[in-house]
Amino acid sequence: MRRVIGFCLVGLTIAGSAGAEPQPRNVVLFIADGLRDGMVSAANAPALDGLMAAGVRFTNTHSLFPTFTMPNATAMATGHMLSDTGQFGNTIYTAFPMPGAGESLTPFLESDPVLGDVDAHFSGNYLNEETILRAARAQGLSTASIGKLGPSLVFDHTARSGQDSILVDDSTGRPGGIPLSEELRARLGAAGLPLQAPTRGANGQAGTAEVPGTVAANVEQQGYFTGVATEAVLPLFKARGKPFVLVYWSRDPDGTQHNQGDSLGRLVPGINGPTSLAAIRNADSNLAALLAALKSQGLAESTDVIVTSDHGFSTISKESATSFAATQTYRGVPKGQLPPGFLAADLAHDLGLALFDPDAKGAKLGPGAFPSRANGLIGADPAKPALVVAANGGSDLVYLPDGDRALARRAVEALARQDYVSGLFVSAALGPIPGTLPLSAIALDGSALTPMPAIVVNFRSFSTGCADPTTCGVEVSDTGLQQGQGMHGSFSRADTRNVMGAVGPSFRAGLRSPVPASNADLGKTIARILGLTIPGKGQLVGRVLTEALVNGGTPTFARAVLRSEPDAAGLVTVLAYQTVGETRYFDAAGYPGRTLGLDVPAPSAAAETR
Structure with a gap:
């Protein structure tokens, strides 16, 4: 396998160094979730490490906050930040009962x-922006x-017939899934691949507080997806003779890191046990197979391969000395x-209000x-809540449907008293609140169609003390998973x-780029490569x-720090970020001492204070 990987990368590198513009131009976007x-090293992920050594490795990278899958997927897909797409988390408040989610x-x-459902409710396109795949197929590309x-x-997401873009995911062949076209069904049959995607099997087992989670990577399901891509879709696209865009979203290592059973109740090894490492190798083998297929089918020299992950990852902590909820028995x-x-639970208790479950009627x-x-x-009434909490993991979203400023201040004061909180961001509509920064400071106040959160709560994070703290991060997480398993979503580095x-x-070949880069940049870069003109609303x-x-120019970049006014207890929300022109990249944020990577120097000329 190593020989195949090397041969494939050589073909891609030669294509990148030849001066002529190859036609047609194809793009493969490979996402290794989490x-x-x-x-990423030659030992853990040889295909990925080799690809970046041959081409470009971005060394100053950024997931968009909140650092969840769906927000960053929309950033890649549209080139827009979250306040334009309205994808503020994996779970959001929609303000209407969602049929597909049990009326939640x-x-x-x-x-x-x-x-x-959300598309149907929000004018047919809840993101309110056009995606690169939709724009590409409108210009005649295969997608x-x-x-x-x-x-x-x-x-x-608006192409649900199966006749336009090809969509194959966990729901393929099952009720609610996007149908397969006859053309693709024939290709799958010829390749001996079933028309129904396999489940995650043992990999989907999260365990309990007494029973460890999975010790298996997501090999079978992703083997199927890789087979679909390499044995059915790429040959189909080659036969069509048109440029194409192929997105491959690997659930590993994310799914395995979430569910891994190597560290039940313990922060070490956390997400660095053997099961998580197997998941990294699984994703890498999927990439190697795609690269080999591009080479063997004569597509490597005309194809740009872009790799990314939607976010980093941390081990879950469930500890607090201030939480009322943690003193109760469950x-x-x-x-x-x-x-x-x-x-x-803590907000309801501290505000003296009742708590209702939106996912249980x-x-x-x-x-x-x-x-x-x-x-x-x-x-008082679940049909007319005063506050709504959309729990996501390493950060939570709090909505105030009536925009009650007094209640917002009480909520902020209650949240700031909790030791698991590290930084608060609030809507400008609530007015300035000491100890908080505005949502606009982190690009969460824009043109979204979906309801905008009133308060975004970042949770405390730290490391367990390894050489690279970003590989052994820990965060308090609002999740059904257990301490010692994996999560993300915080403003930790x-x-x-x-x-x-x-x-x-x-x-370019052999470039290590120190310029800040983010998932939102990928959408814009792919559009440029393919010559797509996509008008933006936000x-x-x-x-x-x-x-x-x-032949592209290298921009300059700068670092800066933004600080809130202190609250009554002296707490200050601090944001460390970088800029390239008017584009902002967020490194870390929260209360100093409670967010991993928030190594903020003393105020300087480059720092701002709100």
């Missing part, structure tokens, strides 16, 4: 039926998105640990009960530091990564 940059007001969006349920569909929750939905929750999916409706690289005719966008392109 892959940490510091874990806080749906989890990694679902083909749920994405159809496909294959892999993990949810983010794969986002790249052409079935299935170790004594003294935070239960799922602790943020909603608005059922009222009494002592000893926590929300089934960690989300919460807070107030362990979560904002993702993987980015590229090789092919459009890209203004918060990424940039073209010219420094990585053949």
Whole structure:
């Protein structure tokens, strides 16, 4: 296999160094979900490491905050930041009951039926921006998105017939899945591949507080997706003789790191046990197979291959000395640990309001009960909540449907008292609140159609003390998973530091680029490579990564720090970021001493204070 990988990379490197513009130009975007940059090496991920050594390795990378899958998928797909797409988390508040999510007001969006519901409710396109796959097929290119349920569909989420873009994910061949065209069905049959995607099997087992989670990587399901890409889709695209865009979204290592059973209840090894390492190798083998297929089918010299991860990853902590919820007793929750939905439970307790479960028909929750999916409706009436908590993991979203400023201040004061909180961001509509920064400071205040959060809560993070702290980060997480398993979503540098690289005719060879880069930049760069003109409705966008392109210019960049006014207890939310022109890249944020990677120097001329 190593010989095949090397041969494939040589072909791609030669194409990248030849002066002529190859035609047609193809793009393969490979996403290794949840892959940490510091874990990419010749030992752990030889195909990925070799690709970036031959082409471009971005060394100053950024996942968009909140550092979740669906937000970053929309950034890649559209080139827009989250306040334009409205994809503020994997779980958001939609303000209407979602049929595909059991009539919940806080749906989890990694679902083909749920994405159809939100599109139908928000003018046919909930993102309110055009995706690169939709623009590409409108210009006659072949398009496909294959892999993990949810983010794969986002790249052409309004094309649900199966006749335009090819979509193959967990739901393929099952109720609610996007249908397969007859053309693709024939190709799958000829390749001996079933028309129904396999499940995750043992890899999908998260375990309990008493039973460890999985010790198996997601090999079978991803083997199927890789077979679909290499044995059916690429040959189909070659036969068509047109340029193409292929997105491959590898669930590993993310899914395995979430569910791994190597570290139940323990922070070490956490997400660095043998099961997580096997998941990294699994994703890398998928990439190697795609590279080999491009070479064997004569497509390597005309194809740009871009690799990224949507976010980094951390080990889960469930510890707090200040939480009321952690003092209560719950079935299935170790004594003294935070239960799922602790943020909603603590807010309801501190504000003296009732708590209801939006994912259980608005059922009222009494002592000893926590929300089934960690989300919460807070107030007197679940049909008209005063606050809504959309729980996501390393950060949570708090909505105030009525925009009550007084209640917002009380909520901020309650949140700031918790030791698991590290930084608060609030809507400008609530007015300035000491100890917080505005959502606009982190590009979360834009033209979105979906409801905008009133408060974004970042959770505390730290490292367990390894040589590269971003590979052994820990974060408090509002999740049903256990302490010692894996999560992301925080403003820790362990979560904002993702993987980015590229090789092919459009890209320079042997470049290590220190210029800040983000997932939003990928959408803009792919559009440039393919010559796509995509008018934007929102203004918060990424940039073209010219420094990585053949004959492209290298921009300058700067670092800066933004600080809030202190609250009554002296807490200050601090944001460390970088800029390339008007484009901002967020490194880490929170309360100093509570966020991994927030190594903020003393104020200087480059620093701002709000």
